[in-house]
Amino acid sequence: MAKVSKSGEAKAKLIEIPHSIGVRQLGDLLQVSAVDIIKQLMRNGIFANINQVIDYEAAAAVVAAFGYEVQLKPLATTSVGKKYRPQAEEVGGLKLRPPVVTIMGHVDHGKTRLLDAIRQTNVMDKEAGGITQHIGAYQVEVNGQKITFLDTPGHEAFTAMRARGAHITDITVLVVAADDGVMPQTMEAIDHARAAEVPIVVAINKIDKPEANQERVKQQLSEAGLVIEEWGGDVVCVAISAKEKIGISELLENILVVAEMEELKADPSRPAVGVVVEAKLDKSRGPMATVLIQNGTLRLGDSVVVGTSWGRLRAMFNDAGKRLRKAEPAMPVEILGLDSVPQVGDTLTAVSGEHQARALIQKHEEMQQQARAVSLDNLYDRISTGEVKELNVIFKADVQGSIEPIRNSLERLSTDEVKVRIIHSGSGNIIESDVTLAIASKGLIIGFGNAVDAGAQRLADVEGVDIRTYDVIYNLVDDVDKALKGLLEPTYVEVIEGRAEVKALFSTGKKGKVAGVSVSEGKLSRGAAIRVRRGEQIVVESEVDSLRRFKDSVNEVSAGLECGVGIKDFSDFQVGDILEIFRKERAKR
Ligand SMILES: Nc1nc2c(ncn2[C@@H]2O[C@H](COP(=O)(O)OP(=O)(O)OP(=O)(O)O)[C@@H](O)[C@H]2O)c(=O)[nH]1
Ligand SMILES: [Mg+2]
Numbered sequence: 001m002a003k004v005s006k007s008g009e010a011k012a013k014l015i016e017i018p019h020s021i022g023v024r025q026l027g028d029l030l031q032v033s034a035v036d037i038i039k040q041l042m043r044n045g046i047f048a049n050i051n052q053v054i055d056y057e058a059a060a061a062v063v064a065a066f067g068y069e070v071q072l073k074p075l076a077t078t079s080v081g082k083k084y085r086p087q088a089e090e091v092g093g094l095k096l097r098p099p100v101v102t103i104m105g106h107v108d109h110g111k112t113r114l115l116d117a118i119r120q121t122n123v124m125d126k127e128a129g130g131i132t133q134h135i136g137a138y139q140v141e142v143n144g145q146k147i148t149f150l151d152t153p154g155h156e157a158f159t160a161m162r163a164r165g166a167h168i169t170d171i172t173v174l175v176v177a178a179d180d181g182v183m184p185q186t187m188e189a190i191d192h193a194r195a196a197e198v199p200i201v202v203a204i205n206k207i208d209k210p211e212a213n214q215e216r217v218k219q220q221l222s223e224a225g226l227v228i229e230e231w232g233g234d235v236v237c238v239a240i241s242a243k244e245k246i247g248i249s250e251l252l253e254n255i256l257v258v259a260e261m262e263e264l265k266a267d268p269s270r271p272a273v274g275v276v277v278e279a280k281l282d283k284s285r286g287p288m289a290t291v292l293i294q295n296g297t298l299r300l301g302d303s304v305v306v307g308t309s310w311g312r313l314r315a316m317f318n319d320a321g322k323r324l325r326k327a328e329p330a331m332p333v334e335i336l337g338l339d340s341v342p343q344v345g346d347t348l349t350a351v352s353g354e355h356q357a358r359a360l361i362q363k364h365e366e367m368q369q370q371a372r373a374v375s376l377d378n379l380y381d382r383i384s385t386g387e388v389k390e391l392n393v394i395f396k397a398d399v400q401g402s403i404e405p406i407r408n409s410l411e412r413l414s415t416d417e418v419k420v421r422i423i424h425s426g427s428g429n430i431i432e433s434d435v436t437l438a439i440a441s442k443g444l445i446i447g448f449g450n451a452v453d454a455g456a457q458r459l460a461d462v463e464g465v466d467i468r469t470y471d472v473i474y475n476l477v478d479d480v481d482k483a484l485k486g487l488l489e490p491t492y493v494e495v496i497e498g499r500a501e502v503k504a505l506f507s508t509g510k511k512g513k514v515a516g517v518s519v520s521e522g523k524l525s526r527g528a529a530i531r532v533r534r535g536e537q538i539v540v541e542s543e544v545d546s547l548r549r550f551k552d553s554v555n556e557v558s559a560g561l562e563c564g565v566g567i568k569d570f571s572d573f574q575v576g577d578i579l580e581i582f583r584k585e586r587a588k589r
Pocket of ligand 2: 112
């Protein structure tokens with residue numbers, strides 16, 4: 001039954017498959033259509049549709065039939081999300097490092113102005129001529145301690161980095177304008193920071209304005225679940241004016257307090273690891289990248305791999321444009337010497353030489369291919385391999401009023417094995433930042449009564465993010481419920497729906513043969529899965545192509561009646577063959 005590959009080339013290639021896998025995913029893995037997978041499964045006696053999940057044995061038989069070696073894939077051990085934590089073996093040389101901070105908040109609430117205010121009042125290297133250059137991040141010094149700020153404000157940029165697998169932010173500063181209060185993007189920013197499990201420091205901005213109302217902002221924040229210290233919660237909140245430069249040093253000191261609680265550490269004695277925050281091609285200097293060092297120390301002359309590019313460090317500059325010989329953890333530096341322009345979010349790793357560089361580049365390429373989002377279709381698959389223990393859902397509804405009830409229904413679907421976690425909800429269409437959040441959180445997006453923005457759909461298609469939109473609450477909840485139940489019911493049982501015995505054979509011209517049968521049990525139905533038994537042997541498994549009572553084509557024939565049966569791609573009936581109509585059903589627990 002083994003099928004020879006079309007290419008015909010030798011391929012004792014090894015395919016690894018998990019404990020269970022979706023039919024569609026198996027097709028992707030073998031680079032054949034799902035239909036071919038379904039056909040092969042049928043030949044092996046398993047009737048599954050494209051969205052179903054099959055177990056290892058079933059999948060392995062298919063893989064073997066396509067001529068590959070097959071092996072069980074070990075459980076995934078990839079870490080998901082979270083900030084950079086050095087490995088246990090690194091603990092020896094661990095030292096405290098500066099925090100890396102991203103500023104977020106609603107449009108026009110003063111993010112850029114705050115970044116500028118911090119930079120102007122606290123830039124470290126004033127003697128370098130005061131020409132701070134824009135390299136994507138900068139460091140300031142407060143009471144002898146450093147803080148690194150990422151120059152691109154907003155939760156979109158923050159989550160876009162996470163979506164690329166880079167977890168660089170330790171603390172977010174949430175800017176809320178005192179005259180405007182908590183707005184939709186403030187809420188988004190809160191959800192994005194929470195999804196990343198990054199602590200939030202609130203900066204109530206524009207307190208110089210006569211319309212400023214700090215109490216109202218604090219009230220709204222507590223409604224959003226951010227209870228500030230003054231109100232008995234644990235969220236640090238500082239009143240500032242980015243314009244008048246009021247409260248800036250207090251904000252910085254508070255950031256350091258939060259950083260201290262986080263115990264951010266790194267080992268400067270190791271070879272460097274970092275993340276690209278900006279990259280460009282300079283006409284005269286070639287590829288340039290701003291890298292935030294996460295661990296270890298980067299030195300001039302080091303060989304580095306950055307994403308899929310590599311090179312030897314020819315020069316290194318800080319945010320003031322000053323040449324450096326080395327860069328320590330949490331320091332942003334601009335580097336020269338790469339052979340091509342890397343991408344924002346790419347990882348930098350110092351390597352011993354070309355051999356290690358090549359191995360690493362290959363690993364990065366493989367990792368790029370492996371990152372895949374969760375969908376309702378592959379949910380069971382992902383959970384059973386240990387990859388998913390929480391179903392992260394981004395839920396958007398047409399109107400605010402629909403959010404709470406549906407949110408509650410979804411959260412109630414949580415089981416012992418999987419928790420349904422609504423990481424972000426809101427009203428309006430599904431937008432690009434929802435998709436980025438889904439990528440970063442390996443989540444899926446559910447919409448109710450709304451539409452998907454074109455840009456969001458494009459991104460979702462490219463990144464393989466599952467977006468489901470509904471107009472009926474029941475269908476929405478039922479689909480998620482079914483997907484979750486899939487994990488509780490990994491096995492399938494076969495149900496025999498009908499049996500018939502072949503009494504006579506009829507030729508039907510070029511279409512082949514039809515069997516004249518007498519239905520002994522249950523019923524036969526058109527389109528149903530059918531197998532032909534001859535004694536102990538199963539001759540074929542296929543589906544009922546045609547069903548006739550006298551001259552009429554019918555959909556069903558019940559026990560006690562006689563009819564003509566045609567089977568798809570089969571005509572070698574013999575008198576005495578037994579036909580069985582069967583259905584595969586998920587076993588109840
Ligand atoms: N009065 C007053 N105005 C401020 C303050 N901070 C910012 N602004 C003004 O508010 C407006 C928006 O500030 P930005 O810093 O551009 O706001 P943003 O959050 O970066 O806005 P986007 O980048 O568009 O999301 C500008 O006109 C600022 O001058 C402040 O503390 N007081
Ligand atoms: Mg701005």
